Amino acid sequence: MHADQVDVSAEVVATLVAGQFPRWRGLPVRPLPSTGTVNALFRVGPDVVLRFPLRPFADPGLRDELLREQEYARLFAARLPVAVPEPLGVGEPGEGYPGPWSAYRFIAGGTATSDLVGASDAFAHDLAGVVVALRRIDTGGRSWSGTGRGGPLAAQDAGVRAALAVSGALTDTVALARMWDRCRDARRDNPADGWIHGDLMPGNLLVRDGRLAAVIDLGTAGVGDPAVDLMPAWNLFDSGSREAYRRALGVDDPTWERGRGWALAQAINALPYYVETNPVMAAIARRTLRAVLD
Structure with missing residues (x-):
């Protein structure tokens, strides 16, 4: 890869x-x-x-x-x-x-997929419970480190635009560019950073008996804008469970739009990079980009 x-x-x-x-x-x-x-x-x-x-x-x-x-x-x-x-x-x-x-x-469990749990309100509530619990952990006064996910979306602008520029044959870059502008500029009324996983991709969620069993791969965990952990709303859930996830988290409109922006940024960077070398990641990226335009 x-x-x-x-x-x-x-x-x-x-x-x-x-x-x-x-x-x-x-x-x-x-x-x-x-x-x-x-x-x-x-x-x-x-x-x-x-x-x-x-x-x-x-x-x-x-x-x-x-x-x-x-x-x-x-x-x-x-x-x-x-x-x-x-x-x-x-x-x-x-x-x-x-x-x-x-x-x-080792933790036993299957990998989450949209086919398996994408329409599951129960799984959406399980995952929301993890995100809420993360938010409740004392940061000890920490804030975003200045690198990685969790800072202002505007810091991702150059990378997103570069990825859009080479993805015209892969996705609707015109619509995505408009959506990106909207998400990037969504205000942040509460500036307090919180603990985030930072990479809640389907492959980092383990499933047993249709429920969330574990959250793995903490390589991007840290302190930052909690909107980052809204990404599963678009990279995993369908429209119904997406709303269940939002209700369980109780986020306002600007936070939701920033979460959409993080999902868009991750997916548009992944799609051209993995389109030939990792079909699963490319498929998740395509699904995510369709969902952020809903």
């Missing part, structure tokens, strides 16, 4: 595990199928999942980022109504893989 992607094999993973986590030495290691765009996943025995960043050179602070992700997982675990990944450790670079990697307790 990425020009600078590092591919890692199960054999390399087994060697790294044996050297750094001897308690798991000898357990079977197998790759897990994933349509994610950031990590390669491996299961070790029945209880452990390993996450190997596909681009370990992209961030010189990657190890600190992985440690911070595990810190947030511990913070959220006691405060959210569903499971989050339980940290088990951070691995170091070794032969065959040049960067740090992380280990978590």
Whole structure:
């Protein structure tokens, strides 16, 4: 998917595990199928999942980022109504893989899809409960860090316009540009930042028996504009459950429009980038862009 992607094999993973986590030495290691765009996943025995960043050179602070992700997982675990990944450790670079990697307790569940839960008001309420619980966690005076999602939408303007410029054959860029202008300029009456997951994509939501079982992948979690976590209204839910999600969260019109803007920004950047390399992500992007125009 990425020009600078590092591919890692199960054999390399087994060697790294044996050297750094001897308690798991000898357990079977197998790759897990994933349509994610950031990590390669491996299961070790029945209880452990390993996450190997596909681009370990992209961030010189990657190890600190992985440690911070595990810190947030511990913070959220006691405060959210569903499971989050339980940290088990951070691995170091070794032969065959040049960067740090992380280990978590495996959580059973299927991946959310629009076909499976997109029309489920119950699932919309489950997810809204997670977002409400995140908002209630004390930020300790923190605010948006200045990078990543959660700041003013205007900071995404150049990227969105660049993506629109190369997507004319893929989607209705004229209508999307008009919608983007509207969302970008939506006011923010309450400037207080709150805890956000930041990447509530279908692939980061686990389902058991039709209900939300876990929220995974906390790599983008942090403090910022709570409107970011409205993205599932468009990337997952149909019109009916979209309204159920909104009612459960009780958001005002400007916040809703900013959430729509975050969904649009994520999708229009993903569509041209993944259209050839990740059909699942491209399909979610197309669905999202149709929904934001409803």
